[in-house]
Amino acid sequence: MGKILIRGAKVLGGEPQDVLVDGEVIEAVGTGLSAEGAEVVEADGKVLLPGLVDLHTHLREPGREDSETVLTGTRAAASGGFTAVFAMANTFPVADTAGVVEQVYRLGREHGYCDVQPIGAVTVGLEGRQLAELGAMHESAAGVTVFSDDGKCVDDAVIMRRALEYVKAFGGVVAQHAQEPRLTEGAQMNEGVVSAELGLGGWPAVAEESIIARDVLLAEHVGSRVHICHLSTAGSVEIVRWAKSRGIDVTAEVTPHHLLLTDELVRTYNPVYKVNPPLRTERDVLALREALADGTIDIVATDHAPHPHEDKDCEWAAAAMGMVGLETALSVVQQTMVETGLLDWAGVADRMSARPAAIGGATGHGRPVSAGEPANLTLVDTAYRGAVDPAGFASRSRNTPYEGRELPGRVTHTWLRGKATLVDGKLA
Numbered sequence: 001m002g003k004i005l006i007r008g009a010k011v012l013g014g015e016p017q018d019v020l021v022d023g024e025v026i027e028a029v030g031t032g033l034s035a036e037g038a039e040v041v042e043a044d045g046k047v048l049l050p051g052l053v054d055l056h057t058h059l060r061e062p063g064r065e066d067s068e069t070v071l072t073g074t075r076a077a078a079s080g081g082f083t084a085v086f087a088m089a090n091t092f093p094v095a096d097t098a099g100v101v102e103q104v105y106r107l108g109r110e111h112g113y114c115d116v117q118p119i120g121a122v123t124v125g126l127e128g129r130q131l132a133e134l135g136a137m138h139e140s141a142a143g144v145t146v147f148s149d150d151g152k153c154v155d156d157a158v159i160m161r162r163a164l165e166y167v168k169a170f171g172g173v174v175a176q177h178a179q180e181p182r183l184t185e186g187a188q189m190n191e192g193v194v195s196a197e198l199g200l201g202g203w204p205a206v207a208e209e210s211i212i213a214r215d216v217l218l219a220e221h222v223g224s225r226v227h228i229c230h231l232s233t234a235g236s237v238e239i240v241r242w243a244k245s246r247g248i249d250v251t252a253e254v255t256p257h258h259l260l261l262t263d264e265l266v267r268t269y270n271p272v273y274k275v276n277p278p279l280r281t282e283r284d285v286l287a288l289r290e291a292l293a294d295g296t297i298d299i300v301a302t303d304h305a306p307h308p309h310e311d312k313d314c315e316w317a318a319a320a321m322g323m324v325g326l327e328t329a330l331s332v333v334q335q336t337m338v339e340t341g342l343l344d345w346a347g348v349a350d351r352m353s354a355r356p357a358a359i360g361g362a363t364g365h366g367r368p369v370s371a372g373e374p375a376n377l378t379l380v381d382t383a384y385r386g387a388v389d390p391a392g393f394a395s396r397s398r399n400t401p402y403e404g405r406e407l408p409g410r411v412t413h414t415w416l417r418g419k420a421t422l423v424d425g426k427l428a
């Protein structure tokens with residue numbers, strides 16, 4: 001691998017600078033750097049960020065390769081500016097053994113578009129009854145440190161307590177999908193004015209908030225670390241804010257779609273808006289944005305949830321829950337957080353790269369854009385405006401809620417350890 005000179009890039013949105021990459025590493029950052037012997041990429045005032053890190057991606061392999069594979073999912077990740085993704089455990093078979101997590105880890109490495117760090121299941125088969133082999137997954141070649149039954153809640157308090165105790169020994173973290181199962185039986189959308197009008201089963205905010213309240217207290221009791229997946233309500237924000245003020249070791253994520261969309265969209269009965277947790281109200285959206293800005297919510301995570309056409313193109317009640325998100329995440333964050341003045345680009349780098357890498361222990365990712373650091377980089381044309389066209393997605397699935405919607409910004413280049421994975425908006 002030779003040298004690359006990225007000329008005139010606004011590093012973290014600052015003044016234009018040149019960034020010289022040599023092999024896998026950033027050699028220098030400055031003005032007027034020599035292009036001698038280097039391939040030149042004219043950045044023309046685009047914003048250069050550290051490669052994005054997604055703590056919550058569903059790659060569907062093994063078992064649901066009709067939705068996504070490690071290859072198509074990591075190509076989607078590279079298209080969206082990501083250099084590392086954490087792959088959720090709800091595959092078939094479930095990633096609850098060293099064998100499955102090693103397979104997913106190896107596939108990511110082989111394809112080379114994006115590092116894949118598997119998440120291990122908390123319980124065997126995601127059934128919530130018996131702890132999975134957390135230690136064996138941690139000691140495997142995949143080096144798992146994040147454990148989650150995502151898609152399902154670890155609702156048994158004793159199991160949750162044991163999981164928190166277990167991961168504490170090696171500095172791991174349990175990522176909870178907070179959904180009290182009894183309170184959400186038959187739930188189809190957010191419980192509120194719209195669900196009452198439409199006559200759809202409601203998903204009350206308290207089903208999420210009660211589990212978060214329990215789990216931050218359990219984490220405090222055990223002295224362990226808990227991460228809350230996809231916060232969706234204003235009340236959840238208040239609980240996490242309280243827990244942090246009390247010194248509890250809790251981190252939290254929000255998805256791009258919960259920063260932008262509301263349950264009013266369910267009036268269309270278009271199942272593309274059906275997601276878990278459900279789209280909430282305008283008040284919730286505003287609280288989530290504010291919490292991401294003030295650091296109560298640590299990170300943005302996509303919850304990229306690909307589904308084949310036949311699982312989404314049906315009536316609302318029968319449709320699968322979830323949306324793809326890797327290829328639109330940064331644009332949604334630009335619209336909801338940057339263009340509203342809530343975060344600058346340094347803040348985006350923090351919430352979408354540095355902090356998720358730190359929570360998941362993704363070594364070499366989320367580092368500063370400075371000399372000596374691994375060249376995991378993303379170049380963004382922030383002036384771009386265009387309608388989302390899922391036909392151009394690298395993902396195998398098309399279930400985006402943004403089809404035809406104009407969003408700002410477009411990732412033009414991604415580099416994984418100095419190797420271009422995306423060039424001028426095209427996968428390398």
Ligand SMILES: [Zn+2]
Pocket residue numbers: 150151152177229230276277
């Ligand atoms: Zn989930």
